[in-house]
Amino acid sequence: MSMNYFTRLTHISLVLASVLASGAYAEMDHSNHDSGAHEMGQAQGGKAPDNARDPHAYSDGFTLTEGPYALPGPRQLRLADEHRFWAIIGDRLEYQEKSESTVFDLQAWYGTTYNRFVVKTEGDSVDGALEESSTDVFWSRAFNAYFDAQLGARVDTYDEGENRQWLALGFQGLAPYWFELDVTAYLGDDGRSALSAEAEYELLFTQRLILQPRIEINLLGKDDPENGLGSGLTNLSAGLRLRYEFSRQFAPYIGVEWSRAFDDTADYLLAAGEDKSSSQLVAGLKFWF
């Protein structure tokens, strides 16, 4: 029991450390870039200096509902900063040619600018039957201009194998030079831990013809033989998708996806008579509304 507790603590620290390290990297100080950047110093992010201006200094203690000439009753004027919005974003909904599978990678969010409820789900199905899926449910909170911290849980389902549940902690956002990052660390039962990281980039050939390189890696802290996964780097996949945006919200694409399993995960695959790496053509749809 206490040993288990200790293992978990170690894992939590590891998870936190990796998340913070990645976040810190993403928002790295700009000072080591070229001289032009150096001029700007702290144009973005950073900590407020002690003598930073008080944004309420001019209010004389009045508020939007208190003080002279305030309308009686509760505040009536509420602008979009207090509204909740939502979106459903289909990053990938595609058919993979060699595995004859349909892959989905969807996100949905609901909330304000800074606090959102987020669901991310991805998986694949063959002949209409779900082979495997993983679904994250997060409370997502902005922690700087470009990144949200995300805290929640994940459920993995396997058609053949054992389903897994995880606690999840990660961050998602836009790194300098326009890289979309999504990194999450996971803690499961029996001392399981995992880390998954995704990066995307958009290369605009024209305003509508866009190439999207994408890379994803998954790591596991402990062997999971029931699901054919080994500890360490389990798999890495890289894709190139060329889409045409009929509208910003509706873009069919074609592309290639290469993936490879590593270490013990590769051995499990080989033992099952499958290849440890594969590359295949994909065709699909990117959309949001």
Next chain:
Amino acid sequence: MNRFSSSIPSPMSRRRFVQGIAVGGVLAMTPSALLARETTNSTSGAAPELTGTNIHLEIGQTPVNFTGVTRMATTINGSIPAPTLRFREGDEVTIRVTNRLSVPTSIHWHGILLPFEMDGVPGISFKGISPGETFVYRFKLRQSGTYWYHSHSGFQEMTGMYGALIIEPRSGERHKTDRDLVVQLSDWTDEDPMHVFSKLKVQGDVYNFNQPTFIDFTRDVSDKGLKAALSKRQMWNQMRMNPTDLADLSAATLTYLMNGTTPSGNWTGIFKKGERLRLRFINAASNSFYDVRIPGLKLTVIQADGQDVEPVSIDEFRFGPGETYDVLVSPDEECYTIFAQSMDRTGYARGTLAAQQGLSAPVPALDPVEWLAMQDMMGAMSHEGVRHDMPMAGMDHSNMAMDKMDHSNMHGGMAMDHSMHGMQDRDNDPLAKPSTSVNHARTEYGPSVDARVDTPRTNLDDPGVGLRNLVEKGLRPHGHKVLTLADLTSTDGVFDDSRIPEKELELHLTGNMERYTWSFDGLEFGQSTPVSLKHGQRVRIILQNDTMMTHPMHLHGMWSELETEQGELRVRRHTIPVQPAQRISFLTTPHDLGRWAWHCHLLFHMDAGMFREVVVS
């Protein structure tokens, strides 16, 4: 929220610049339009004109068709634009506004000094006008000039609720003219504005189809070499800033209107050769800055925001939502095109001045899209920071704030109280000039703010991105003059308070394009507290723009009197455009007690939170 309605739009159609097919837009006049005492006046633009001291306006819904698709507009007396109201200075006017909508509405009299209960901002000046209710506005006109009026509720202004408001001076017009035409520019979207807004929340650049591409990059590489091509992009990419983020909404969703008429509808103002015309330009757009010119005609600007300025002869001017300019022209040809391209160069509003109906002059091509420059990102920089591949127009290096940064005497951003009332010692009074030390609010370091400017520029002589060095680029004829704020000087007698301010406030305009949020000091309206001003007190307000967009800042209930960085009063405005990385200051003396709105007049920026209350007590 009806968000599915256009989630999968018909390919292409929405992306092309819509020139429009309908001439006027309004399909049917509601009976309410007949209630008002109309005087049909062909010289006052497309809108009917109402005069007198007793006016009745009805707010309703009217079907319109600007693009080939019929949509419901929110209208005043059934027309777009709303009726032009023509009043006389000194009169007390009574305006009854009846709400025939199913939702609350309001009318704000833009730029008019009046008691705050009459200002028409729901939730601040009054409760708003409920469905079926009639609200009676009554106020005395203490000024003259060209103004306008519009809804201050939700996005009603964007769906058609705007009209011109002209107040004739009691002492007669300063400039005699033969004809008087209102040229009211606006924009229209077939989409539900709330849907448009929510799309921006998902993807801030959803309507930007002028983004830098890989093809542009390869062209730059072959023209200038790899190093130059990379360095041109380095800062933008590192900071995740888009150099073509010139407007949140583009012709991908907007149709640009002149007097409620699409470009193909070609609104035409008639004149007789040899006449002198006064054109009252009003930017009533929800989200569009316009660059206006009339090829072949010099424009003599005589008023800005309804207030007399020393006449200045120019060829082109930019103005943002909320601003007005009155110009004189003396046409001697048969016809001229009034060309108003949107600042992001995706489309234009267009009309014609002609000696008779049916004539039209050539319509200029849209200018190429220009990237924001380094001074839009960083303001005034040290010379080492100047990138030679960047356009540096409009920068007066001798005037840069940097040079004076050393002897800043402010700290902590607290309002500095004047300790020597009555002593008007301009040489020694620290408040004689605006302070130059930049004080960011502590709330500018969080998720609401994507960038801060430490070295703002204070020059007023920059026409702004897309209007710099037009002659050198071969886009305009030799001698072409574009109006800048530095060219505007109020005429003698406009300013009635020459005191040195007793107090200085500094606020920053902030935002985050990725999250699509806009604010003062990083605090959206819902998080903010009011700015408290004392009745009759002379106050300086410094606005520093930490964003990369130009914001037309409109302060209700009192004038914004723009000054130079040397503290010289220049021009009285009600709406001041603040360019990216610019730090401007204005003085005001509030004479009317109450609570007032102060906001960016880009409607979406206002609604996103770039909005403050001002309490005068």
